[in-house]
Amino acid sequence: MLIGLSIRDVVLIESLDLAIGEGLTALTGETGAGKSIILDALGLATGARADAGLVRRGASGHASATAIFALPADHPAFAYLDDKGLSYARDEDLVLRRQLSPDGRSRAFVNDQATSVGVLKDLGALLLEVHGQHETVGLLDPKTHRGLLDTFGGVSLGAVASAWSAWRAARDKADHLRDLASRATAETEELTLRLAELDRLDPREGEEPSLAEERALLSSAEKAMADIAAAQDALGGDNLSGRLAQAYRALERARDRALQAGAQAEGSAMTRLSAACEAVDRALVEAQEASAAIDAVAESFEFEPDRLEKAEERLFALRAMARKLNVLVDDLPGKRAEFAARLQAIETSEDALRAADKDAAEAREAYLYAAEALSAERRAAGDALAQAVEAELAPLKLEKARFRVALEPVGEERAGPSGLDRVAFEISTNPGAPFGPMEAIASGGELAR
The missing domain is CATH 1.10.287 (Helix Hairpins)
Structure with missing residues (x-):
């Protein structure tokens, strides 16, 4: 839920801090009062396209917009943050901030961590759904469909996200050990030579x-x-x-x-x-x-x-x-011990690599099991959502239209903390017509309804 919006030097607004409570919040005012500017600032904070024209004339620095969200612990945005390597706390507010300079360049931040505008845009799609006079942005963007389905079905991503983190860590460890093993031959020769020289020299402290x-x-x-x-x-x-x-x-x-x-x-x-x-x-x-x-x-x-x-x-x-x-003389005894330890590590690296590969394989199986369980939950939620949507179509004079949730598995190369499913809302507006993407088949009037 959006709970706050802070605006600095955007168009006509020099400084504005909005606190937004629970329930419905309405912004009213005559034409030119600045309602659209507030929406522009919210779009700026959530990754919308922006240009230098948004910077207030006469501003001494850059324009900025900060959006603050309070989210439930199982919100899909947290899985996305995990995937992007951004830190957060589930019991704290999520803060999106964007700065726009007079020359049109912008900087993006999530919880004061520098990131890309694309990340703000993806998070904005997970956090907001914008309905305007001429568009239904959330429904037209397939990227939002999985999150909408999970929210409708009360699907929890915790088990899959945890299994994904464990698999990724185990895989990274195995890859690191494999890289070390590939360089072991040349490194072993060098370390053996240097250690033999140090053994002959037998340096002592002081x-x-x-x-x-x-x-x-x-x-x-x-x-x-x-x-x-x-x-x-x-x-x-x-x-x-x-x-x-x-x-x-x-x-x-x-x-x-x-x-x-x-x-x-x-x-x-x-x-x-x-x-x-x-x-x-x-x-x-x-x-x-x-x-x-x-x-x-x-x-x-x-x-x-x-x-x-x-x-x-x-x-x-x-x-x-x-x-x-390239060390001090007093460091030679320490180097001697270091070389000996590295040689020992190389000698035992094959055993460590086998163990790491085994751990990675077990973590993969655990992830695939959790992802399959998540897919089953989504299929059930998709059927329930399709029934609920179709029940609303007849009163809207769309009794011949049909709606379904298409779940398509993706390959392991596209695995992530949200599972292995591609979700898309599809419709068929005429009897006998095949299902297709909503944004391609639905007319403007049908989309509005």
């Missing part, structure tokens, strides 16, 4: 910065060793410690002789002598620590002659592989 640091250290090792040796020579090694030890013992003897000679321990001379002993003792300890530290540094710079060459070779190999794969 290896690049460690190798770069080692390389920098090894590059400077020779000159650093010379400087360390100079430091050892300057410090004197054990000679310095020995001289400091002799100096300390000499000061100790001097202090002992002074005390034996009667010098006061608290005196100025003895205090200075004790301070000198302590200073030399500290120097001796620190000299020994300094010598040990320099020796430790020297040991850390003692490397194998070819260690620098090996570190550089390893670092350059890692970086070359990273360039080949």
